[in-house]
Amino acid sequence: MTDITLYDYWRSSASYRVRIALNLKGVSYRSVSKNLLDGSTKQADYIARNPQGFVPMLHIDGHDLTQSLAIIDYLDAKFPEPPMVSSDPLERSKTLAxxxxxxxxxxxxxxxxxxxxxxxxxxQNQEAIDIWYRHWVSEGFKALEAMAPDVGFFGGDAPNLADVCLVPQIYNALRFETDMAAFPKLVRIDAACNLLKAFHDAAPEQVKPAE
Ligand SMILES: N[C@@H](CCC(=O)N[C@@H](CS)C(=O)NCC(=O)O)C(=O)O
Known part of the structure; x- marks a missing residue:
């Protein structure tokens, strides 16, 4: 069996994207938790493998892959079903956007x-930081809402890379009490995704290490 290890943190939304993609593709993996709060991603042995010192990092086929979208792109090439991005050039470009x-x-x-x-x-105090957070997430969600389909997932009948990116970002936005009332399509897509086992099992609360 292939030795696949995901270095992640339960609350990291970039890691959450990769967990969803691995689950959607039915790829089993081992998880190594890197606590973002205790500096363990900044230790020399980790930086030697991942110079940015971020999670996620996926060890697969003897290589350390970084950057969540690049990792998912590799998974898509290696495990094509279900596809995260369409092979149609126009659909592919829209999904990537x-x-x-x-x-x-x-x-x-x-x-x-x-x-x-x-x-x-x-x-800056916490109030200013929360305002900053909600401003930028709302700006992005406003554009994404306009790009979202009226029915189904971003991927149509099945989730794709855009859905995989959306769900962790909404999880994060809700943590910061972002008002989602202006984004009904995004809320609908998030709810539909979370009914799927691949998304449910990747959720932070499901993978949080025991204290
Ligand atoms: N663009 C990167 C972002 C990775 C990233 O920012 N990871 C965060 C957690 S979500 C992290 O490791 N932060 C640690 C730090 O900032 O020191 C990706 O998509 O993988």
């Missing part, structure tokens, strides 16, 4: 290192 609204434009503004920087280096 939707996924990148989350992965390139929303998440980088709101991840832990950004929020920690605002607090410690920029001297």
């Amino acid at each position: 939707q996924a990148l609204v989350v992965a390139s434009d929303i998440h980088p503004m709101n991840n832990l290192r950004m929020l920690k920087y605002l607090k410690h280096e920029m001297g």
Whole structure:
């Protein structure tokens, strides 16, 4: 059996994307938890393998893969069913655009290192940080809502890469008490995804290590 290990953190939304993709494809893997709060991703042995010191990292086929979308792209090439991105060039471009609204434009503004920087280096209080968080997530969701289908998943009858990126970002947004009333299609898609075992089993509360 292939030795596949996911280095992740239960609350990391980028890791959550990879867990969903692995589950959708029915790929079994071992999980190694890297606690983002205790600096374990910044230790020399981990940095030697993953110079950014982030999660997720997937060890597969003897290699350490980083960046959640690049990892999912590898999984899609190696385990084609179900596809995360269509082979049709136009559909592929649309799906990548939707996924990148989350992965390139929303998440980088709101991840832990950004929020920690605002607090410690920029001297912002929690109220200001929450306003920052909700502003950027709402901006992104406004655009994504306009791109979302009226029925079904972003992927149509089955979830695709855009759905895989959406669900962790909504989980995160709800943690920061973002008002989702203006995004009914995104809320509907999130609810439909979470009914699926692959999404349910990847959720932070399902994978949280015992204290
Ligand atoms: N673009 C990267 C983002 C990875 C990322 O930001 N991971 C966060 C957790 S969601 C992390 O490891 N943060 C640790 C840190 O900022 O030091 C991806 O998609 O994999």
